[in-house]
Amino acid sequence: MDIFNKISKNMGGPIGQHQKWSHGYFSYPKLEGEIGPHMEFNGKEHVVWSLNNYLGLANHPEVRLADAQAAADYGMAYPMGARMMSGNSRHHEELEQSLGAFVGKEDAFLLNYGYQGMVSIIDTLVDRNDVIVYDAESHACIIDGLRMHMGKRYVYQHNDIESCEKQLERATKLAAETGGGILLITEGVFGMSGAQGKLKEIVELKKKFNFRLLVDDAHGFGTMGPTGAGTHEEQDCVDCVDVYFGTFAKSMAGIGGFVAADKVIVDYLRYNMRSQIFAKALPMPMVIGLKKRFEMLTSMPELREKLWLIARTLQNGLKELGFNIGNTNTMVTPVIMEGELLEATALTRDLREHYGIFCSIVVYPVIPKGLIILRLIPTAAHSLEDVQRTLDAFSEMAAKLKAGFYKENKLVVDELTQV
Numbered sequence: 001m002d003i004f005n006k007i008s009k010n011m012g013g014p015i016g017q018h019q020k021w022s023h024g025y026f027s028y029p030k031l032e033g034e035i036g037p038h039m040e041f042n043g044k045e046h047v048v049w050s051l052n053n054y055l056g057l058a059n060h061p062e063v064r065l066a067d068a069q070a071a072a073d074y075g076m077a078y079p080m081g082a083r084m085m086s087g088n089s090r091h092h093e094e095l096e097q098s099l100g101a102f103v104g105k106e107d108a109f110l111l112n113y114g115y116q117g118m119v120s121i122i123d124t125l126v127d128r129n130d131v132i133v134y135d136a137e138s139h140a141c142i143i144d145g146l147r148m149h150m151g152k153r154y155v156y157q158h159n160d161i162e163s164c165e166k167q168l169e170r171a172t173k174l175a176a177e178t179g180g181g182i183l184l185i186t187e188g189v190f191g192m193s194g195a196q197g198k199l200k201e202i203v204e205l206k207k208k209f210n211f212r213l214l215v216d217d218a219h220g221f222g223t224m225g226p227t228g229a230g231t232h233e234e235q236d237c238v239d240c241v242d243v244y245f246g247t248f249a250k251s252m253a254g255i256g257g258f259v260a261a262d263k264v265i266v267d268y269l270r271y272n273m274r275s276q277i278f279a280k281a282l283p284m285p286m287v288i289g290l291k292k293r294f295e296m297l298t299s300m301p302e303l304r305e306k307l308w309l310i311a312r313t314l315q316n317g318l319k320e321l322g323f324n325i326g327n328t329n330t331m332v333t334p335v336i337m338e339g340e341l342l343e344a345t346a347l348t349r350d351l352r353e354h355y356g357i358f359c360s361i362v363v364y365p366v367i368p369k370g371l372i373i374l375r376l377i378p379t380a381a382h383s384l385e386d387v388q389r390t391l392d393a394f395s396e397m398a399a400k401l402k403a404g405f406y407k408e409n410k411l412v413v414d415e416l417t418q419v
Contacts, residue, residue, distance in 0.1 A: 018341075026345060026361060035059045037382045039358070046358040047386050049376040054223050054331065055303040056381030057293050058253035066292035070285035078284045083110075084271075087281030095291050096258065102298065103221070103229050103246065104238035105260035109270050110287075112279050114247035114257035118216055119145040120275040121245060121259055122185070124268075125214070126151065129180030131171040133211070135159065135197065137190055142216060151180065161201045168209045182210065188217030188231030189224065192362065192375065194328025196224075196231055203240040214243040222251025222297050223331060228304050252293045256282050306380040307331055310387060314378055317391040321398060333376040335394070337401065344372040346406040347397065355393035
């Protein structure tokens with residue numbers, strides 16, 4: 001069969017199958033205007049709950065000024081080349097040193113992209129003799145890193161320490177045969193459910209098993225812990241997390257990421273991560289802009305306090321309305337409901353078109369069939385008025401959902417499936 005013919009017939013699975021009618025509205029929507037809690041979608045103003053702009057830095061005047069000045073001073077091309085060859089600078093190194101110290105590690109290494117960075121960290125840390133143990137609800141970047149691993153891997157049930165221990169037992173037996181080691185991977189904050197990874201309990205398992213712990217703290221960096229240093233700070237186990245990964249795409253409102261660990265491990269990664277050795281360095285305007293973002297993250301605790309005020313008010317309000325927000329103990333706010341795809345899309349369209357509320361919709365295959373998740377991301381840029389407007393809309397939406405409006409209103413459903 002011709003490769004292109006095969007592609008045109010299946011479009012890559014459940015998500016791709018719906019692209020003809022979902023594109024531009026549910027998938028690849030265009031939010032326009034200044035980045036913030038209020039943006040334009042389809043020509044109308046919406047309260048936006050879909051941006052991981054946790055501390056509200058994306059459009060902060062001081063950040064905008066730093067970005068603009070750095071672009072004026074250096075242009076977007078500087079430095080040219082990969083870090084190892086010709087793309088290094090004191091600004092890159094200063095940012096690494098600051099990040100490493102902040103998250104409680106000896107050193108850190110900048111990564112051009114967060115997703116690609118996690119894939120490469122896994123690929124570089126282990127070889128075919130090593131065994132990986134990982135959480136069942138790990139992010140796609142972790143799963144893609146696992147796909148590159150040529151050795152054995154064992155998955156444990158999400159945040160289930162008993163299951164984790166059983167998989168560590170299996171991994172220990174196999175590692176004894178292969179002569180390899182064990183790498184355990186989990187997340188600090190699971191971005192879909194909002195649950196913290198059970199880092200403290202996992203660390204306790206080091207008393208029984210010999211393994212190293214890699215934590216993807218994309219959502220926890222800058223938001224969790226007394227100083228915002230991360231979920232390992234929140235759970236008081238900074239020293240026991242062996243390799244810490246953070247991204248700049250969320251609390252720092254930028255692009256890229258970093259990995260932090262003991263200096264010898266960071267040096268090993270620095271000289272062996274192929275995706276960084278053979279890729280152009282982060283542009284200087286972004287690095288200098290990230291330094292400004294980091295300065296604000298560490299010196300302005302009021303940003304984090306505002307984030308948590310908005311998050312707790314929103315979550316408490318949703319629970320008072322009878323919504324199921326799962327077991328989130330972070331700012332990520334999932335609204336979990338029963339329903340099918342067309343019902344979910346009709347519901348989301350109603351929120352957007354009639355209430356001006358824009359939030360992400362999550363359905364199968366990301367979550368099991370028969371469930372709908374509307375994921376709301378609170379930020380320090382939101383106001384309490386935004387929260388109340390949203391709660392009012394969700395209250396009316398809940399009544400419609402209970403009455404079967406989204407299932408029975410054929411006009412709404414037919415609109416969605418038009419090609």
